[in-house]
Amino acid sequence: MTDPTAARPLEMAKAYEHRLVEQRLYDWWERSGLFAPRDDAPRPPFVISIPPPNVTGELHLGHAMFVAIEDLMIRWRRMQGYQTLWVPGTDHAGIATQTQVEKLLEREGTSRQAVGREEFLRRTWEWKEKYGGEITRQLRRLGASCDWSRERFTLDPGLSRAVHTAFKRLYDDGLIYRGIYLVNWSPKLQTAVSDLEVEYEERNVSIWYVCYPIRTATWTGPTAPWGSGQWAAGATEFITVATTRPETILGDTAVAVSPGDARYAHLVGKEAILPALGRPIPIIADEYVDPEFGSGAVKITPGHDKNDYEVGKRHNLPMINIMNPDATINEAGGPYVGLDRFACRKAILADLEREGLLVKTEPHKMNVGISQRGGEIIEPLLSEQWFVRTKPLAELAIAAVRDGRVRIVPERFEKVYFHWLEHIEDWCISRQLWWGHRIPVWYLPDGSIVVPGSDEPPPAEGVQDPDVLDTWFSSGLWPFSTLGWPDDTDDYRRFYPTSVMETGYDILFFWVARMMMMGCYLTGQPPFHTVYLHGLVRDEHGRKMSKSFGNVVNPLEVVEQYGSDALRYTLVTSGTPGQDVNLNPQRIEAARNFANKIWNITRFVIGKLGDLPRTDSVKITPEILHREEFTLADRWILSRYAYLVAEVDRLMEGYNFGEAGRQMHDFLWGEFADWYVEIAKVQLEGDAQRANLTRRVLFTVLDGSLRLLHPFMPFVTEEVWQYLTEAYQQPDPTPTTPYAELGRRTLSYAAYPTPLAGMHDEAVEADWALVQELIVAIRNVRSEYKVEPAKWIAAIVVAGERADLFRTQTPLISRLARVAADKLTIVTDLAERPRQAASIVIGAVECFLPLAGLIDIVAERDRLQKELAQAEADVARRSARLANESFVGKAPPHVVQKEREALAAAEAAVARLRERIAELEA
Structure with missing residues (x-):
């Protein structure tokens, strides 16, 4: 069995095997220090704080979704030269983790109460150490390019200090109080729970x-x-x-x-x-x-x-x-x-x-x-709890969005955000648990309360409150506590406020709003400038994934079968911001096939580059395009590439990542692979200059396309780009490699394409579209008449004032439509229409394909006559059925409609067959 961590082979294999690439590449990226923010990057910081998964959780499709989108943003901005930082970490998840450990103790025949608080907490930390790292291993498997040296846990000493500081400040400011109020109560867990946990x-x-x-x-x-x-x-x-x-x-x-x-x-x-x-x-x-x-x-x-x-x-x-x-x-x-x-x-x-x-x-x-x-069923219950007065905090969070300092994508969620914050109730922050941040309050014998500072010793004679804080309290500090707040650290000064908070729309209230309230109040600034909300992942029928439906998808199993690239690309391109995603297995398979297509395209291009230097110096620029003698097809694909770059730039800046990814697919597969690669095969047979220019176009477009696609499908694009540019022959990058050198050694730092002024040419695209339509039409006629692919046919093109255009493209028309070069006639006008010829009309251009060269006319006419008789009988049968009032009146409406549609299709078939027979008899 091949070792997936083995070194990259010197030559590309015939087929792409994601299992032999993804782990090796990720280990190489991480080992090379590519995920840390670069001090020498030319642009300012771009920072995302990961939504911290629960330490007890298994990877689910919600994790896969945020990894796909957030890693896309980080890799895109990294390639644009930003000092990118993606802060990873996990949440202690009070109730979830405590529940798991209590189940473990129950299996051992004991309980939390029996072992006592100290031993229970020891066992819980033991659990966390054993299972907490599993989720981060899984995030790596998806390709998350986080700076793991900055990984944080919500119970780390630094984050605990931040929680203590925040509590004291809010308490001293009169925004935290204790009182008896109605809360959501879990009788089984015997604690208050948040609305999110109901x-x-x-x-x-x-x-x-x-x-x-x-x-x-x-x-x-x-x-x-x-x-x-x-x-x-x-x-x-x-x-x-x-x-x-x-x-x-x-x-x-x-x-x-x-x-x-x-x-x-x-x-x-x-x-x-x-x-x-x-x-x-x-x-x-x-x-x-x-x-x-x-x-x-x-x-x-x-x-x-x-x-x-x-x-x-x-x-x-x-x-x-x-x-x-x-x-x-x-x-x-x-x-x-x-x-x-x-x-x-x-x-x-x-x-x-x-x-x-x-x-x-x-x-x-x-x-x-x-x-x-x-x-179990939640019980609304009166209970003495700690609360935060939220109205003053909510006013700050509302103002930050209203005045434009924070943008919510998609914008329609702003109304939901405002409505919730304008009607917010005080927040119950205490939980009757043992696992979590213990409330930093001490009760003195005289009945007074003391809340010492985070650096002050607790009162010797006091008793600490037994409760812990709601997990969302510490999560609300996440964007700045992970950077060192409340201390004035280098990371806090450099990377706060962060840039984008990306998460599911279902926790807009419970987490995003709390981060906004806490960040605005405690730091004086909103914690991020953009909130990007993704939808929920549902099955292909739009149902919520549930064990009862039997439709739960394990993303790691998908990764194992199809690759991380395929799952990520599918999740990003299957919807738009804020919309739920229906995960269709066929789309994942199609994305896997797309990765294979990229591999095969690159193998072809590399095989044709010869001794062409694999550097930026050979790429086509607008200046070179207007100076050299490029063909119409060259100019067309470069124009389409330039259009793609501009569209991707617009869509990405507008956070419309799904449409950007879809356009890349359509270009790479539908235009570059299906058309230009086939054209290149013809042009490479020309003279040395023509072949060299074609090689340069192939390299320019493929290199640029791989750069565009890298944030969406990082593994396959990095692997093929290493071969395309021969970057793998250079020394491995390291944390000390100068920034200017990194873009020559890894696609992760290669410059992201920017719009190319002067390369997009609508006139060129219109000319090529006319030629392309002719080729497609001839192919369609060949298919209709079942002409063998190897057979060369004749064609007469009546092109009027566009005759010169078609004459310059005869080699491509001949090869791509399988029209014999010596039987391809292009004329301005034609006195008499050829007899027994299939005709094609494309605007003002008409093409005739003599049938004698396509088929045995007598045998074909007999075959079509038999088909026509069957089609006419079908029309008669369906017409009679629809004329029957009993059928129309009693049959279900959808059955009647289906019959009408079948009749229309049969009538169209009759018309088409009669036209074909007429052509044969002309």
């Missing part, structure tokens, strides 16, 4: 209608025990509420109706008696209530519902928590204390029915919040 599923649930007795002068409350069947005996008036969570009745502090609902106007201001507990609660009016939903009256449970929480604040209602951290019912639950929340639901429904208070049950659909990590 996933919503539409589920079929029930809605229950429950009667609450009204307190009156004659009935002030129950006289019989709950569950006796007589609890509400004597009550004369009731209000019916609709609920999807009957267990939370125990925490109700009001019943609400719409202010304009005449049905309940007489009850507003009165009290209802809470089932099970007998507690009186007020009946209030609030605009929140939809009179059309359910009964038009709703129970208000501020301690267990976000909307009810807001109603409770408006009406100064008590906030009652009825659950323990594990979602069992606490002392506030009266007779249901100790029951799991869902067991409590069943029990209270049974008791409500026994008491005659359960009116009815209806099916209902609703979105249910699920813990992303724990997998």
